[in-house]
Amino acid sequence: QSWYMQSFFELLEFENRKPEDPHALNDFLETLIEIRNRHNDVVPTMAQGVIEYKEKFGFDPFVSSNIQYFLDRFYTNRISFRMLINQHTLLFGNDINPAHPKHIGSIDPNCNVAEVVTDAYETAKMVCEQYYSAAPELKIEEFNAKAPQKPIQAVYVPSHLFHMLFELFKNAMRATNELHEGSKEGLPLIKAKVTLGKEDLSVKISDRGGGVALRKIDRLFNYTYTTAPTPSLGSKRVPLAGFGHGLPISRLYARYFQG
Ligand SMILES: Nc1ncnc2c1ncn2[C@@H]1O[C@H](COP(=O)(O)OP(=O)(O)OP(=O)(O)O)[C@@H](O)[C@H]1O
Ligand SMILES: [Mg+2]
Numbered sequence: 001q002s003w004y005m006q007s008f009f010e011l012l013e014f015e016n017r018k019p020e021d022p023h024a025l026n027d028f029l030e031t032l033i034e035i036r037n038r039h040n041d042v043v044p045t046m047a048q049g050v051i052e053y054k055e056k057f058g059f060d061p062f063v064s065s066n067i068q069y070f071l072d073r074f075y076t077n078r079i080s081f082r083m084l085i086n087q088h089t090l091l092f093g094n095d096i097n098p099a100h101p102k103h104i105g106s107i108d109p110n111c112n113v114a115e116v117v118t119d120a121y122e123t124a125k126m127v128c129e130q131y132y133s134a135a136p137e138l139k140i141e142e143f144n145a146k147a148p149q150k151p152i153q154a155v156y157v158p159s160h161l162f163h164m165l166f167e168l169f170k171n172a173m174r175a176t177n178e179l180h181e182g183s184k185e186g187l188p189l190i191k192a193k194v195t196l197g198k199e200d201l202s203v204k205i206s207d208r209g210g211g212v213a214l215r216k217i218d219r220l221f222n223y224t225y226t227t228a229p230t231p232s233l234g235s236k237r238v239p240l241a242g243f244g245h246g247l248p249i250s251r252l253y254a255r256y257f258q259g
Contacts, residue, residue, distance in 0.1 A: 003042075007035045029092055032085050042078060046071070047243035048233055050224050064222075068248075071223050076252050083157070083256075111156040113194050113203060114140055120165035121192070128173040131240045136176045136187040136207070143195045152196045160253045161203075167246035168205045174228070174241050175209025221248045 010031050017024040050067060057063070087105040090097070097103065102110065121138045128135040144152050172190045180187050188208035195202050212220060219225045226244035 003038050007038060010035065025092060029089060032089055036082065036085050036089070039078070039082075043075070043245060043249065044233060044243060046074070047224065047245050048230075051230055051243075054224065068223060072248070072252065075249055076256065079160075079252060079256050086159075106157050106159060107155065108158050109155050110153045111158050111161065113152045113154060113156075113161070113201065114142055114192075116158050116161045117165055117192050117194065117203065120162050121169050121190070123162075124166050124169035124173055127170060127238050127240050128177070130237055132173075132177040132181055134177075134181075134187055135173050136190045138192060139189050140192045140194065143193070145195070145197050152194050152201065154201050156257070160256065164250040164253050165203070165205070167250045170240055171246060172205060172207035172209060175211075176207050177209075179210045180208075221251060223248050 014024070014028055014031070017027075019025075050071070053067075083106065087107075090103075090105040100108065102108070117140055118138070125135040142152055144150055169190065176187050176190065190205065190207045193202075193204045193206075195204075222244070224244040226242055228241035231239035231242040
């Protein structure tokens with residue numbers, strides 16, 4: 001809570017600053033960057049808090065559905081804020097990003113979906129290899145109904161797409177390893193299918209990790225639902241699973257642009 005109060009007060013300082021003030025824009029930029037950094041760890045901190053609350057007060061379906069509702073709004077709000085802060089700092093900041101000169105802030109007008117899939121896979125693979133002796137391989141298929149043989153592109157925020165895919169890959173890798181670790185045949189592939197139809201673009205990730213029982217499917221999008229042990233906040237390793245936040249937050253990112 002104190003993070004939010006402090007950030008709010010810091011922003012209020014700008015209420016009466018004049019745009020003619022030559023330092024105003026730059027000070028605002030620096031404040032935004034500080035605010036962004038201050039709130040970097042909101043998700044694991046909040047997740048830890050909800051887990052502690054449940055441990056102390058037990059499970060109550062009414063409180064639990066209120067928490068779900070609150071967290072959906074809270075994290076959607078966080079996604080919006082960070083999108084706007086990033087957009088501002090990228091557009092008004094002085095450094096141009098040499099790796100992505102064509103991006104408009106955080107938006108890529110020609111986002112190559114398969115490239116983001118590969119990036120997210122590679123990053124998840126590095127995390128996976130810290131926990132298991134191997135990570136499953138990836139096979140990507142593209143089906144472009146509009147322009148066959150051409151790579152599939154979209155106007156999108158690559159970091160959002162990356163986030164969703166990274167979460168799905170971590171889940172798929174954990175499930176695959178839990179079922180097949182050490183098996184003689186090795187780990188079965190993870191498949192990614194990127195499809196562009198007449199209207200929609202879809203990315204499907206599938207794994208051979210044994211899936212989820214139909215009876216439990218509804219719970220997957222509940223915050224804190226997890227079958228992994230709770231990761232410790234102080235650990236230097238990036239957790240592969242355990243907060244039960246991966247899927248519900250990915251769904252918020254998808255919905256943010258009506259996906
Ligand atoms: N591909 C999958 N195969 C089998 N089970 C899965 C798969 N993806 C998710 N699950 C189940 O759904 C649960 C919730 O997934 P979710 O990504 O929301 O949380 P998590 O992976 O446990 O923790 P984190 O917040 O770190 O992602 C997992 O703990 C797992 O039991
Ligand atoms: Mg997960």
